[in-house]
Amino acid sequence: MKKLFLLFTFCITLLATGFAQRKTDELAIRAVLEGHSLACLDADVEKAVSYYAHSPYVATAFSEPGYQRGYDAVAAAYRKEFANAQKSPDKLTTKAYRYRIVGNVAFVTYIETYTKPDGTVSTSHKAGYLEKENSRWKLIGNFWIPEKAP
Incomplete structure (x- = not known):
């Protein structure tokens, strides 16, 4: 009976540890994704770029200037896109x-909604690919599609 109790306790501990790590990773990943978007809204190009891994297989696609590969x-x-950008309200x-x-x-999918001061709303469906670089989550792929108005 004692062995069964110890085995049960060990299994519960493993499950709790795994769940806690998953939640920690989810929060860290979300911080990267939201931090990147907020840096873009702030027109802080260096901060926005800092969320990407330094890798030749990094990729992103947005309307202008298109699809880019490699850090x-x-x-x-x-830097070109934000050269003359102003902080967005x-x-x-x-x-x-x-x-x-x-x-x-x-791999993470999610929805971002931007609300302008006049109340106008735009929504994008996003997909982010991330990997750990020096124990920190970094973007390796960042793609989005604007939602079309009905």
């Missing part, structure tokens, strides 16, 4: 996060 190309595209909200975390990589 250097992504950073250059952001839009407010960001996010919802509907779905996480797939396997070891040191993660």
Whole structure:
């Protein structure tokens, strides 16, 4: 009976530890995704780029300047895009996060809504791919599609 109790306790401890790690990863990933979007709203290009892994397989796609691959190309595209940008007054909200975390990589889908001061709302469906770089989550893929008005 004592062995059964110890085995049960061990299993519960493993499950609790795994659940806690998953929640910790989800919160850290969400902080990266939201931090990146807020940096873009603030027109802080260096901060926005800092959320990406330094890797040749990093990729991003947005309306202008299009699809970029590799950290250097992504950073250059952001610097060009934000060269004359001003801080946006839009407010960001996010919802509907779905996480797939396997070891040191993660895939996340979610919805971002931007609200302008006049109340105009725009929504984007996003997909983020992340990996751990030096124990910190970093973007390796960042893609979004604006939601069309009905």
